[in-house]
Amino acid sequence: MTDADLAAPTCLARPLPGELDTPVCAAARGADGRPLHAAALKFFWGPMDCGKSTMALQMNYNHARQGRRGLVTTRIDRSLGPRVTTRIGLAHDAIEVTDDLDLRALVRGRWAEGERVDYLICDEASFYSVAHVEQMAELVDHDDVDVFAFGLATDFRSCFFPAAQRLFELADEVARIQVEVLCWCGREGLLNARVVGGRVVREGEQVVIGDTVPDAQVRYQVLCRRHHRAGDLGPRP
DSSP states (O other): OOHHHSSOOOOOOOTTTTTTTTTTOOOBBBBBBSTTOOOOOOEEEEESSSSSHHHHHHHHHHHTTOOOOOOEESSSOTTTSSEOOOOOOOOEEOOOOTTTTTTTHHHHHHHHHHOOOOOOETTTTGGGGGGHHHHHHHHHHHOEEEEEEEEOBBBBOOBBOOOHHHHHHHEEEEEEEOOBOTTTSBBBBBBEEEEETTTTEEOSSSSOOOOOOTTEEEEEEEHHHHHHHHHHHOOOO
């Protein structure tokens, strides 16, 4: 054996699920050219109107532009269809996440059909189930698939959505989206108030579809903590 042989790294086969402690050569690469076991679960959160869906579509564009292939998923988008839509007019077809959809089976099924899937874009992730979040983590850890989740942290009562809480607990990286949303008073908007009949409501189902337009039967308004607690929607037009 030569000195060169001794210095050369030894590449081992990609480990099976449950064998994640097996060392892998630094030069080992996946089908998309990235190092194996570099995948991560990332959660980007913020209140309504901060640009979560816009960032999700930008993330998808950036990765696809470099030759990576991904799937875009959503749940209860404002369009009420299998699409990611934004308030600035951008949109993208998506896979609707239902209670019985298994994200692992979705990805592995595409692989079985010969399709490459390097990452998932999961918009409106706060409306997913906790089981879906566990599936995201498994795709990252066992299958080396990047998962980028985007969603609210808290509901109209300022309580965590269960899926958002689990993402805070499991994600490799949690980042608040930096686009500033303002309360009517000029302070930073932190919380999403549900408005019915012109009044802030504190009771009801955790998820009720609405928008931010003033004439909606059920609408949401971003408020600072002070005015969310007070139920103060500001001067009426």
